[in-house]
Amino acid sequence: MKKRRPREFLMQGNEAVVEGALVAGCRFFAGYPITPATEIAEIMSVKLPQVDGTFIQMEDEIASMGAIIGASLAGTKSMTATSGPGFSLVQENLGFACMAEVPCVVGDVMRLGPSTGIPTYPSQGDVMQARWGTHGDHPAIVLAPSTVRECFDLSVKAFNLSEKYRTPVILLFDEVVGHMREKITLPRPEEVEVIDRIRPTVPPEWYIPYEDTTQGVSPMAIFGDGYRFHVTGLAHDIRGFPTLRSDEIGPFMDRIHRKITLGFPEIQMGEFFQLEDADIAIIAYGSVARSARRAVIDAREKGVKVGLLRLITLWPFMRTAVERVIQKAKMLIVPEMNMGQISREVKRVNEGKAKVNTINRVDGLTITPQQILKRIREVS
Amino acid sequence: MPEITKLIYKYLRHDKKFPHVWCPGCGTGIILGALIRAIDRTGYEKDDIVLVSGIGCSGRIPVYVDFNTLHTTHGRALTFATGIKLANSNLNVIVIMGDGDAIAIGGNHFIHAARRNIDLTAIIVNNNVYGMTGGQYSPTTPYGMRATTAVYSNIEQEFKISELAVTAGAVFVGRGTVYHAKLLDSLIERAILKKGFGVVEVISHCHIQYGKQNLLGSAVDMMKWQRDNAVTVQEAKRMKSEELEGRIIIGVLVDKDLPIYQDEYDKVRERAKEGLSSLEG
Numbered sequence: 220m221k222k223r224r225p226r227e228f229l230m231q232g233n234e235a236v237v238e239g240a241l242v243a244g245c246r247f248f249a250g251y252p253i254t255p256a257t258e259i260a261e262i263m264s265v266k267l268p269q270v271d272g273t274f275i276q277m278e279d280e281i282a283s284m285g286a287i288i289g290a291s292l293a294g295t296k297s298m299t300a301t302s303g304p305g306f307s308l309v310q311e312n313l314g315f316a317c318m319a320e321v322p323c324v325v326g327d328v329m330r331l332g333p334s335t336g337i338p339t340y341p342s343q344g345d346v347m348q349a350r351w352g353t354h355g356d357h358p359a360i361v362l363a364p365s366t367v368r369e370c371f372d373l374s375v376k377a378f379n380l381s382e383k384y385r386t387p388v389i390l391l392f393d394e395v396v397g398h399m400r401e402k403i404t405l406p407r408p409e410e411v412e413v414i415d416r417i418r419p420t421v422p423p424e425w426y427i428p429y430e431d432t433t434q435g436v437s438p439m440a441i442f443g444d445g446y447r448f449h450v451t452g453l454a455h456d457i458r459g460f461p462t463l464r465s466d467e468i469g470p471f472m473d474r475i476h477r478k479i480t481l482g483f484p485e486i487q488m489g490e491f492f493q494l495e496d497a498d499i500a501i502i503a504y505g506s507v508a509r510s511a512r513r514a515v516i517d518a519r520e521k522g523v524k525v526g527l528l529r530l531i532t533l534w535p536f537m538r539t540a541v542e543r544v545i546q547k548a549k550m551l552i553v554p555e556m557n558m559g560q561i562s563r564e565v566k567r568v569n570e571g572k573a574k575v576n577t578i579n580r581v582d583g584l585t586i587t588p589q590q591i592l593k594r595i596r597e598v599s
Numbered sequence: 600m601p602e603i604t605k606l607i608y609k610y611l612r613h614d615k616k617f618p619h620v621w622c623p624g625c626g627t628g629i630i631l632g633a634l635i636r637a638i639d640r641t642g643y644e645k646d647d648i649v650l651v652s653g654i655g656c657s658g659r660i661p662v663y664v665d666f667n668t669l670h671t672t673h674g675r676a677l678t679f680a681t682g683i684k685l686a687n688s689n690l691n692v693i694v695i696m697g698d699g700d701a702i703a704i705g706g707n708h709f710i711h712a713a714r715r716n717i718d719l720t721a722i723i724v725n726n727n728v729y730g731m732t733g734g735q736y737s738p739t740t741p742y743g744m745r746a747t748t749a750v751y752s753n754i755e756q757e758f759k760i761s762e763l764a765v766t767a768g769a770v771f772v773g774r775g776t777v778y779h780a781k782l783l784d785s786l787i788e789r790a791i792l793k794k795g796f797g798v799v800e801v802i803s804h805c806h807i808q809y810g811k812q813n814l815l816g817s818a819v820d821m822m823k824w825q826r827d828n829a830v831t832v833q834e835a836k837r838m839k840s841e842e843l844e845g846r847i848i849i850g851v852l853v854d855k856d857l858p859i860y861q862d863e864y865d866k867v868r869e870r871a872k873e874g875l876s877s878l879e880g
């Protein structure tokens with residue numbers, strides 16, 4: 220009898236992303252090497268051919284994004300992974316995937332920018348780019364793991380959400396999370412919930428590829444299925460053909476936003492840590508949330524009532540969770556490795572109800588528990 | 600029923616809101632006709648064909664035909680096609696691009712697709728201009744010609760698309776014109792049937808933008824120019840380079856065999872699995 224593989228691993232965040240993707244059914248990866256995301260491509264190039272999947276190194280990230288959309292249209296779950304400079308390049312075709320509603324996953328392991336910046340230093344500078352990087356109004360789902368195990372879980376989740384909502388999903392994490400090694404226990408593949416896109420069951424003559432439904436998501440045929448439909452980045456009618464009619468464009472734009480809004484309860488994930496009685500609340504994500512958790516534990520030992528809202532989903536922004544937190548906590552601390560990206564969103568929701576403190580760091584160093592603790596002391 | 604009616608009935612999308620977007624007399628329609636005739640000759644099922652395009656006047660071809668069709672972003676059509684083919688190699692993937700699309704913004708994708716030798720067919724509509732955006736110069740606008748962004752005449756040297764494809768490693772390269780319709784049908788058919796990356800460059804006319812700015816006359820005049828200036832590959836071999844100046848060499852420039860990406864990748868899969876079993880064993 221073959222020995223069951225032990226499910227305990229010492230693994231890097233980037234590697235866990237690959238493991239999660241493979242369990243979720245990803246069988247196509249196109250990418251271009253870039254620090255600190257390269258390991259994802261390297262490991263994919265080893266593992267995908269073992270499971271009859273395909274890895275290809277493209278000529279740039281624009282091409283990588285195009286290739287994964289193509290693969291998805293042909294019925295194969297697909298992803299790419301990159302970092303700042305490459306993330307800028309994927310934006311054009313990322314918008315195509317939003318417009319044509321093609322499921323796919325994009326990893327962005329954030330490094331210090333702008334431009335080439337410091338490839339090996341962490342940052343959280345792409346939060347707004349992940350939301351608004353491609354032009355035009357579009358929905359965005361962005362997930363931000365902060366542990367290696369969560370890299371696995373959210374990688375699976377990213378595929379599930381992208382398939383269910385027919386939209387690209389971005390896995391956004393900083394260099395620390397990508398390169399950090401932790402001992403983790405992974406579930407067996409059969410224990411993991413995997414969601415596949417809904418395919419049409421009607422005869423081809425009846426298929427309307429972009430028809431509205433109660434959930435706003437239409438069944439998706441794949442090329443070669445016999446449905447012979449048209450896919451375009453132009454604004455299109457429910458049959459998928461280009462249209463210039465406002466009475467068709469409006470409902471389409473409404474639908475691609477509505478399908479995400481209807482999914483909020485499932486899409487928006489956060490962790491409420493010691494918030495019940497907290498006067499001070501920290502709102503953090505990614506590796507900074509790890510420092511924040513430590514700071515909360517240390518401050519509590521000194522009797523300060525502080526808690527942490529850890530954002531697992533960055534976009535769509537968790538407005539209701541923040542609203543819940545500020546009902547009690549009148550002092551907020553938002554530490555980020557950027558000049559203040561999520562804190563802007565927090566301020567928008569807060570509307571002056573609580574005081575919002577920011578801790579910002581863009582010098583390539585991580586935000587430490589001590590730094591957060593110091594601020595807690597200052598404001599308490 | 601005449602042949603043409605049968606083809607129209609079989610391949611055009613009848614639920615698509617016609618009329619089409621092209622100017623009357625545009626060469627793009629002739630290329631659509633050639634494409635349909637060529638596909639019909641291959642005998643491939645409509646369900647197994649994916650027609651992919653970029654952005655431009657030529658990029659609008661797929662919407663009218665009853666295949667799996669994909670209208671991508673400007674210059675990126677080959678990248679989408681690469682994903683489709685590698686995800687399902689049973690599909691016959693044909694890509695239509697304009698000269699700006701394939702050679703300017705998509706130039707990098709084009710040479711790499713040719714080099715990789717994935718089994719795709721690339722048809723490039725070369726009308727020497729950016730038609731859709733209103734007549735700006737493209738990488739194939741000849742030196743000395745005019746465009747809306749080169750009103751003082753173009754000072755750049757042009758790319759020769761087919762020669763570029765040959766150098767980049769395409770296993771099949773053919774050049775035709777919209778005037779030489781029969782040749783065009785057969786070039787496209789051969790490129791589709793060819794295992795590997797096949798390229799057909801079609802010299803077309805944009806009488807509305809390019810023709811007007813350069814006083815080249817009507818669509819018919821521009822097609823006559825194609826007729827009068829084309830020389831076959833065989834004829835060109837016997838001509839001196841001065842004599843070939845300003846001529847269009849038509850026919851098959853390359854037809855060779857190289858390993859196809861998908862076949863090579865199958866071997867990668869085998870090697871990967873061997874590695875796996877030896878690790879476990």
Ligand SMILES: Cc1ncc(C[n+]2csc(CCOP(=O)(O)OP(=O)(O)O)c2C)c(N)n1
Nearest residue numbers: 654655656657673697698699700729730731
């Ligand atoms: C990224 C990007 N840049 C610019 C454009 C605008 N644009 C649309 S079509 C086109 C040129 C088309 O020329 P060509 O590829 O030769 O096709 P033709 O219209 O001549 O068939 C341009 C520049 C665009 N759609 N996308």
Ligand code: SF4
Nearest residue numbers: 621622625656730805
């Ligand atoms: S602008 Fe030129 S290429 Fe475009 S449809 Fe008109 S004639 Fe054809």
Ligand SMILES: [Mg+2]
Nearest residue numbers: 697698728730
């Ligand atoms: Mg052109």
